[in-house]
Ligand SMILES: Cc1ncc(C[n+]2csc(CCOP(=O)(O)OP(=O)(O)O)c2C)c(N)n1
Ligand SMILES: CC(=O)[C@@H](O)[C@H](O)COP(=O)(O)O
């Protein structure tokens with residue numbers, strides 16, 4: 132299957148060349164479908180070696196994708212991919228083969244399914260464990276006459292560790308609507324799957340194939356107790372078995388059916404299969420060696436700085452524990468785990484549980500650091516409000532991937548956390564301007580027992596700022612002035628500071644003297660710093676790597692409430708636009724957002740010029 136031993140990828144694709152849409156699969160014989168699978172696997176390896184992306188999971192579903200599109204009739208039949216990071220083979224077979232090299236690039240194909248991209252993508256994804264809920268929605272819509280076609284949800288074992296999957300199965304089992312769930316079990320999440328459910332799945336695999344509903348209650352499996360017919364486990368790389376099984380299930384099912392498929396993440400590419408993470412997410416790479424192209428970094432990643440700083444704090448304070456929701460490598464908790472295995476917890480894809488688990492740990496006297504990407508933290512909002520903020524528990528939130536993240540696009544943007552945290556009483560919210568600031572914020576959070584505290588930082592490498600050996604904790608609610616000026620002030624919250632300092636030089640060349648300040652805190656605000664800036668400058672502009680309703684809004688609230696919005700100083704806020712920004716490089720996305728240095732300088736200069744005109748009482752028209 133797949134590659135020859137030299138890991139040389141054949142470029143011959145006679146069967147694949149005959150596929151313009153899934154209907155063309157119906158004309159292929161079984162041997163041709165098997166040949167197509169080999170060609171498709173090679174095509175995916177070649178493509179991702181050039182584009183980078185989620186290789187391992189796509190290689191794991193080659194045969195499954197061919198079988199699903201051979202048996203079902205998309206787009207009338209809905210094939211819904213959970214997370215959909217494994218959707219690359221699906222995109223090749225559904226008419227997007229010629230665009231695959233634009234994958235995850237600006238103006239290119241998304242790395243996930245998107246309704247707007249194709250009729251063959253019935254539901255967008257990227258955040259996990261949504262497929263069964265969405266699939267049930269389509270099935271009920273069909274039963275009520277609004278839609279037609281079969282509904283197939285493909286969900287991984289990792290995605291099955293999220294509560295939402297059970298909420299959906301609980302409802303689907305009760306409604307009894309015809310629905311196909313394909314459980315793609317490769318014992319991997321991003322890291323090896325964790326949790327009792329993963330062990331349970333392994334026990335089902337060990338028990339051997341079951342076919343339909345077990346008669347006696349005692350030997351029914353969990354899925355059957357939830358009202359599903361359970362079939363499998365079957366070899367998810369054996370195309371003939373899959374074709375036979377799916378054809379039979381489609382013929383006979385009269386309610387919800389789950390087919391348990393056992394696959395290998397990275398299947399068919401030796402370097403992926405041998406890798407610990409099965410090449411879950413890769414940069415572009417050399418196919419024959421498997422070596423990824425690493426770009427030289429000017430500084431450590433924020434994530435590495437977080438991990439190193441947290442380890443140092445944990446050496447000082449035995450009450451410090453760390454929690455990740457299936458993102459151990461992405462958050463750096465894997466490094467903490469190596470240092471403190473008994474104080475590190477990977478709860479699976481279960482952000483809601485992670486937050487309330489942290490609340491329980493804090494209530495129990497520990498000092499928990501809950502490390503969750505900004506975008507995934509959205510899933511646990513009620514737990515943050517109800518279990519943490521309302522009880523004033525000292526949970527520390529390490530919010531990685533703040534702001535625009537690049538190739539993963541809008542589903543992964545860390546755009547909203549400032550807004551949804553700063554409105555919570557008792558919360559302290561910080562944003563690091565660089566890696567030295569991040570280290571100090573971690574030291575601050577580690578000592579802050581007065582209530583919940585969050586610090587956010589962007590994806591990728593820092594600015595090269597020297598990191599102190601023993602970072603001094605910050606004074607809560609106190610910002611700093613980085614550059615002193617007299618005409619205008621830019622008050623930055625977070626990592627846009629680097630661009631603001633470049634803008635500072637641009638403004639100076641235009642004869643405008645700018646103060647650059649780093650707010651450090653969105654809550655509590657540094658009201659003294661704000662008053663000082665307002666009092667000494669004609670223009671004050673706030674800037675943040677977040678949506679409206681965040682830091683800038685809080686500053687305006689404060690100024691309005693204290694009567695400082697009296698027109699003497701022009702106040703403006705620069706935020707992410709009120710839109711979702713499609714994938715690109717972070718620089719391209721911030722360019723679209725209008726938050727790069729030249730845009731900051733241009734905007735500040737424009738406000739400054741207008742303010743000057745008004746103060747001289749004349750306009751350009753009047754001057755003529
Ligand atoms: C709510 C949420 N949390 C975390 C992630 C990050 N994530 C993306 S894929 C993945 C692992 C998914 O495992 P599985 O469903 O088994 O798919 P596989 O990669 O094994 O094919 C995780 C944790 C996510 N997409 N959504
Ligand atoms: C598919 C998914 O949600 C994750 O793999 C995510 O793409 C990881 O993001 P980072 O690459 O920023 O860690």
Ligand SMILES: [Mg+2]
Pocket residue numbers: 287288289290315316317318319320
């Ligand atoms: Mg998996």
